[in-house]
């Protein structure tokens with residue numbers, strides 16, 4: 001898929017303010033700092049369209065990016081990350097309300113892309129999210145991020161470990177790096193298959 005143009009459509013702090021659009025959407029979901037905004041930028045080949053953060057967990061809004069492609073227009077959705085330390089129960093509940101509210105009610109959502117750092121194991125956060133999505137019949141894709149951080153042999157081992165941690169869940173996995181750009185055409189192809 002060729003990206004012709006991309007720009008911010010809107011940023012939403014509340015489920016009640018989601019944009020009333022009907023373009024197909026793909027949402028980036030994952031732990032804070034896993035590389036959601038970076039992957040989104042890399043996919044549309046724009047350096048800092050989605051803001052990457054040196055202060056994890058600052059993103060408390062859902063950002064919608066319009067993307068013109070050679071196939072059809074679509075939206076890429078940058079969701080706030082979870083799992084950073086020292087958040088109150090109230091903040092956790094706010095995250096849950098916003099993200100789950102979006103995912104549950106969004107008819108045009110074609111797939112949720114769950115990101116996972118190649119150097120870390122899946123935690124309950126990720127497996128519970130995958131099961132939550134599956135129960136709601138929301139298609140999920142796993143994008144393993146930051147592949148450039150490991151040498152080929154180590155990476156192979158880590159990807160195999162992550163595959164086995166999926167415990168038979170039938171979710172496609174792509175190995176990516178926003179830095180080296182590897183895996184991005186493969187991820188685009190997978191997304192296109194969900195259009």
Ligand SMILES: Nc1nc2c(ncn2[C@@H]2O[C@H](COP(=O)(O)OP(=O)(O)OP(=O)(O)O)[C@@H](O)[C@H]2O)c(=O)[nH]1
Pocket residue numbers: 030031032033034035036037038039051052053054055056057058059080081082145146147148149176177178179180
């Ligand atoms: N080496 C390398 N670093 C990456 C890659 N992707 C992201 N990073 C770095 O990881 C950090 C976090 O990236 P973000 O894209 O801001 O992560 P995020 O998931 O959007 O974080 P939140 O918005 O806080 O939830 C930044 O310092 C990025 O430069 C990658 O593929 N390779």
Ligand SMILES: [Mg+2]
Pocket residue numbers: 036037038051052053059078
């Ligand atoms: Mg981000």
